[in-house]
Amino acid sequence: MRESTLQQPNIIVFFTDQQRWDTTGVHGNPLGLTPNLDRMAVEGTHLYNSFTSQPVCGPARSCLQTGLYATSTGSYRNGIPLAHEHRTLAHYFKDAGYKTGYIGKWHLSKHEPVPVEDRGGYDEWLASNLLELSSDAYQTMLYDNDGQEVHLPGYRVDALTDAAIRYIDRCRKDPFFLFISYLEPHHQNHSDNYPAPVGYEGKYIDRWTPPDLRALGGSSAQHLGGYYGMVKRLDEALGRLMDTLISLKLSDNTIILFTSDHGCHFKTRNGEYKRSAHESSIRVPSALYGPGFMGGGQIRKLVSLVDLPPTLLDAAGIQVPAHMQGRSVLPLVRGASSDWPDEAYVQISETQIGRAIRTERWKYAVAAPGKNGWEEAHSDVYVEELLYDLYSDPYELDNLAGIEAYRHIADDLKERLLKKMKEINEPTAIIEPAARVVGYRRPELRMS
Structure with a gap:
């Protein structure tokens, strides 16, 4: 005792x-x-x-x-x-x-x-x-x-x-x-x-x-x-x-x-x-x-x-x-998980004004174009930057952002991200789609 x-x-x-x-x-x-x-x-x-x-x-x-x-x-x-x-x-x-x-x-x-x-x-x-x-x-x-x-x-x-x-x-x-x-x-x-x-x-x-x-x-x-x-x-x-x-x-x-x-x-x-x-x-x-x-x-x-x-x-x-x-x-x-959120929300500063959502399977991230993450906390416009399927790509080596075959996934995650931003009283913003990629793979291995 x-x-x-x-x-x-x-x-x-x-x-x-x-x-x-x-x-x-x-x-x-x-x-x-x-x-x-x-x-x-x-x-x-x-x-x-x-x-x-x-x-x-x-x-x-x-x-x-x-x-x-x-x-x-x-x-x-x-x-x-x-x-x-x-x-x-x-x-x-x-x-x-x-x-x-x-x-x-x-x-x-x-x-x-x-x-x-x-x-x-x-x-x-x-x-x-x-x-x-x-x-x-x-x-x-x-x-x-x-x-x-x-x-x-x-x-x-x-x-x-x-x-x-x-x-x-x-x-x-x-x-x-x-x-x-x-x-x-x-x-x-x-x-x-x-x-x-x-x-x-x-x-x-x-x-x-x-x-x-x-x-x-x-x-x-x-x-x-x-x-x-x-x-x-x-x-x-x-x-x-x-x-x-x-x-x-x-x-x-x-x-x-x-x-x-x-x-x-x-x-x-x-x-x-x-x-x-x-x-x-x-x-x-x-x-x-x-x-x-x-x-x-x-x-x-x-x-x-x-x-x-x-x-x-x-x-x-x-x-x-x-x-x-x-x-x-x-x-x-205690085993009561029915109403637990299905995503984690992340804010990023300094290198960018960024926002991300991570679900069990997907990672979706956006960034404010042309803005300094030191000088401002928020943006009214973001652009899609990252989309990863963590089931097939757990180490995030294949960025799917902009690939048309995954557009419906990105759209769903965009709405979930905007909803989370609203829940914590972030200013209203819009998210613009990533540049369209023809085919099933981006030409680069990773984002720089």
Whole structure:
């Protein structure tokens, strides 16, 4: 039994950065990188089809903190702080009597260190707005509640995990909500490299390459070894946290959410690592473990990042605010799936003003012609850009947009996309068809 007699479950969010879904064993990766996450998914609840609602750091974080899409939070691209009017998970849990703590990368302020008013309501703070700039793999520097520099020893994943373990031990007598935001397996910006712990990268060089990267190349040959090494260390950190809960007798009353902000396409779909509608960019690993989620099995319904905040509140017995645009997955865990949406909706900024819809079988994406995704959040006109049949082409190598034989499919998806845009109060827009392609195949392998 746990030491505290309180019935409110503790909540831990284990949040990684830029982690592809297929780095995990439960998604078929053969390298044994994630035994702890795999066990968590098998024994708890595995959100098999889990997607970001915006494949870039800041906007995705605004979605996970608020349960709103990025255009609703206003943080539709990097560099736009989360407005103080928005209530975050920390506010809701604090109101319910929880201690709240945040460790790691924030990316929702314009300031470093992050001032108190920009911290989303979290009580205890050990974080950096841009962890990729304030630290390196073996030089971790964060800021504390007073805005003072804190230098932590060890590899960065371990440094954050050590801090999280100290927090859990210190707060174990009361219900707590702890958000741990790792930088890994994101690249180190100043070196454009994926620095794994010493000795880890060499284990995974030229071991296994996902089919999309085998076909398209990009920077995967250079970076996959380090990337996989970072994923391995993250999973070891997850195991340490789970061991901590066991040793402190908290494991039977603590919910763990594992998820990531977006994936990584290794410069295959555009000139960097994400910011596209492809699976490699938008699909992420997600699992839930603990009270209410044990034995939940593999959920195949499509789940979005905006669904996770209401899920955590629901699991803690806290009323889900009506304005949240996501919905709790607890009914899915309990077998009630009849009214669950049949699609995931994605907004894209910075590289373009883009919108996409992903169903069980199809991917359909549009982009605003001639518009900059940094300067504007919306467009009144979009043009069809991508159409993939994920049953026959799961790695999205054959773009069907504009092929006349698929016009009826594209028309149906267009209406579904417009309906979703309307549901979340986006401005009215029109979608123009892709340029017509004669025959059954586009001349290019992929969109540039």
